[in-house]
Each structure stands twice: as structure tokens, then as C-alpha cells.
Amino acid sequence: MIEAHELTKRYGDTTAVHSLSFTIAPGTVTGFLGPNGAGKSTTMRMIMGLDRPTSGTVTVNGKPYRQHRAPLREVGALLEASAVHPGRSARSHLRTMAATHNIKASRVNEVIEMTGLARVATKRVGGFSLGMGQRLGIAAALLGDPRTLILDEPVNGLDPEGVQWVRQLVGSLAAEGRTVFLSSHLMSEMSRTADQLLVIGRGRIIAAGPVQQVIDSVAGDKVRVRSPHAGELATALTADGATVTSPEAGTLEVSGTTTKRVGEVAFNSGLLLHELCTHRASLEEAYMSLTQDAVEYRTHTTTTSRTEKAENR
């Protein structure tokens, strides 16, 4: 369970995170979406007690992270795949973290096995691929068998098999009643992994809720029609109260209606149809539509703001 209340982070004049309030429920996989610089990493760092909020509060499992008696038992985090000294072996890295909490060596071996790092566990991390680094980060997050997992871009750099593995892993962790909060840029991946979405842009919440609800709220279903009489059909549909756009000649996208009604309108007007189907908006489209303003804002910002620095470090 993660609860943020009016969480705000300012760097000088730039507000990286603006008054975020949200609750991430246990037993779910919650996807955290937003364009670069939206404030995702900053938010995650504040949850982990690494950055201090300018105002507002955030608690994990009922307490600010810093106040937990056994932090690694409460929260496991993958914040940056590079949060490891490259000169150390994967096993040594995990042992340093395990030692602080008196976690047994057998647990270190367990997470090494779980994440498929057994063959490279004694190799120096500096030589790891991005994907191997991610697996080590996930191993570190799992080390304390935590109730809450916070994963920043966990599939970044993973091969398809690794992506599938992360999907199964987070699904099963949530099924055990844990809280899983993960960010990603891969919208298609998120639609298959997450149950809930929290979408932010420019440090503010744009949308939140179950995945399908978020998609529907932004881009409802559209009817796609192909007809040699597209122009006449468009006029007839508009007269019927629908909103019509034409992405290409001979094709119409109609919203505010159903396939049944479009068929009836066409029949009544005596117009031939070549294709009639429901076009379900994807998360990708919903996301683009949702974050358009935020992305535009960022694109037009010429100075490298502190927000971006906070996001990328």
C-alpha cells in the first residue's frame, strides 16, 4: 500500500511533482505512466525516502519509508539499474544489502536463482548487459521478500523472454497480495502487465483507475467504416448525430455511435459498405492522447530543466 497526499517536489522554480495524491492498493499491479520528465522517478525516489518532498507526505505500508524498522522487508525497489558499484560482483552487491538486514546468505542465493543470474553471479557488474543489470536490480528488490515493490522501468533493456518473465513475476507477486508499482514507457507492455494505471504529465495526475477505464475515458470506442461512398455516408452519419473523421480517402472513423446504427444509416441511404467494425482504442493511443499536452510542453521547453535532471539521474 502506497499513499501519497499532496506530494510536491520543487527544484528552484521548477515543480517536478505537483500535489500528487494517490493510493496504490495491495494485490494489484499499478502502472505508472508519463512522458520523460513527468516526475515518475522523482515520485518513486520520494516514496523511498531518497528525496525529501517539498511539501505533502507519502507513506508505504502505513509509514514513511524512513520510519520502518526493516525497510527492505517492507519495500523492494529497482530505482536505477545502475544503483550498483560496477567493480563488485552481483553476489557481493546482494550480500552487502543482505548484511545490513541480517538476511541469510541462502536468501541471496534464492534471488540469484529466481532472476536467472546464477551463471554470472560472481562476475563484476561492470561487464553486465542492460538486461542483466535489470535482473540484478530486481533481485535486490526481492531480497527482503517485501510487501511492496517499486520498479522503475523494469523491462527496460530486457529481451522478450525477460519481458515475459517480469510480467509473470509482477503478476504473481500481486496475486500474493503484495503491492506492485511499476513505471514503463512501453505502453503496450503496460496494458498487458498492469491492472491499474496512474498517468502523470508535468508532475500532475492526468488519469488514474483500472486500465480499461482509463482507456475508455480518454478514447472511447470508434466505428471504422470503409465505403466507396464515404462522402455521402459521412453526411448521413453527421445528420444522425455522430462525429465523423476521415483518416484516409474512403475510410471513416465514427464516434458517438455503434456499428449497428452505422449499418442502419447506410442501409437507409442505400450506400454500399466494404467494411464495418469497432475500433477499440489501445492504451498507446489513450496515452498519446492523454499526455499530448505534457509532451508538447516538454518539447517546447528549450532549457534543460531540473525536472529532467531529476527524472534522469
Add this chain to the structure above:
Amino acid sequence: MSTLTADRPMTSCPDPPPAAAQVHPTFAGIMRGEWIKLLSLRSTWWALTSTAAVITLVALAAAASLSDMAGDTALTPDNGQMHGAEVIASGFHFGMLTIAVLGALLFTGEYATGMILSTFAAVPTRIPVLAAKALALVVLTAAVTLPSVTLSYLVTMPQLSQHDLVPALDDPRTWRVFGGTLYALTAAALFSLGIGTLLRSTAASITTALTVLLLLPGILSFITLDWVQTIVSYLPLPASSALLTTGAADDTGNYISTQTSLLVMAAYALVPIVAAAVTLHRRDA
């Protein structure tokens, strides 16, 4: 909980819940974590080996040059008063260089690599990490200084015996110099740790630490103003010289007393670390 492997689809297997009562941070655990960190990096071993090597080699060189110095009384009027232990400890400055680099790297290395996120995620209260690093550094400094001095003692013995300068082990002045070496090196290491924790950047920290520890007295020696020279005498290197001599040659007026020296070096060790502890808690990682 269920166990997932990279190679297979998920398989559920019963796994007894970890003994939650025992799994939490303790200072002993944090200390052990810092040890694993130190010993699992090659840079630690390089720093320790080179510290021992430079201390021993410079002592050897100093002992070897005793013959020349003896023949050139104009340059070394104090030669007659020189104590063998001082010769053995003459590699101290160079040991200070490498041990200071090691001290600075304890935190800056973590900031540079991002490891600091893992460290602070495990110990979000942060201060115990600084305390554990300081303690580990003190132990390491002792662990490298004692064998270095022993080694220096042994390798310089043939040269020193020619000049009848082999320091007697029952001579308190011998132990004063050896103890002073350890004390000053420990202070220098902790000073660098504090600077590194405050500045976070490896380059800035090492530059600052080495400038204050080693370079500044040389740079300022060209300014003969009294008040500048007073400041110089309180810089780590001149301040520690009272600890590194037998006391016979420190009535020249430039050096501060042994008691003051102990206090000044303790201040160099503690002030940056205390400042770092205060800011560490508040600053963003």
C-alpha cells in the same frame, strides 16, 4: 510465496516466511555490509597495498640517504638529534595521500555509481552508514599502518644500524612516533571521508582533501606573513609533525605543542564528519 525462474514458467513451492523478527537492520549488520563493500572492491586493495608500499619504500629511501646526510652537516644540523623512529615514519606523507583517497572514495564512489540508492534504501536513516564507514576506515587504516611500520622497521634496520639509529622498542619515544603516525593517518582518512560525504564528487573531494592535507603548507610557505604562518602551523601536515617527532626538534617555534596537535588533528577528523552527518539526513540522495 511462489518462486519464479528465468527459464521456466512459474512454479509454486511452499517457502517458509523469513523470520521477520530477525530480519532488520542492526549496526553490526550495517558494519558487516560495509566490510563486504570494502573488501569486494579492487580499489580498496590497491589503496591498501600502495599505502603500505609507499610508506615502506620512502622509509627505505630515507634510511639509505642517511649516509649522505651524515656527511653534509650544513644541511642537517639536527642530524645528531634525529631519532630512528622518525626515519621509519618518514613515508607517512605518502601514506596519507593514498589513505585519503580511500577515505574520500567510501562515499563518493557510491554517489558516482548510483550504489548510494541501494545503500540508502537498505538503511534509510543514513547516519549509521556514515558511522559504519568511519569505523571500517579506522580499522583499515590501523590494519595497513601497523604492518607498514613493522615492515619499514625491518627493511631500514640494516641502514639504521650503521648509524646506530635503530629505535629501541623499550624507548617511549619510538612508540610516540609510531603512535603519532597511526593517529595522524587515521585523522587524515576520516577527514577525507567527511569531505567526500559533504562534497559527493570524487574529483572535488580528493582535490580538496589532498590540498588541505598535503599541498597547502607548501603553497603557503612562500607567504612569510606571520598570521599566514600561524594558519599554516595548524594545517594537518605541520600540526601533525609534533606527533611524528620525538619532541627533541620541535622547539623551533613553528610547531604547535603535542597536546594542541592531538586536538587539532581530532578536529580535522571529526568536524567534516559531524557536518556530513547533519547534512546527510536532510539532503536528497
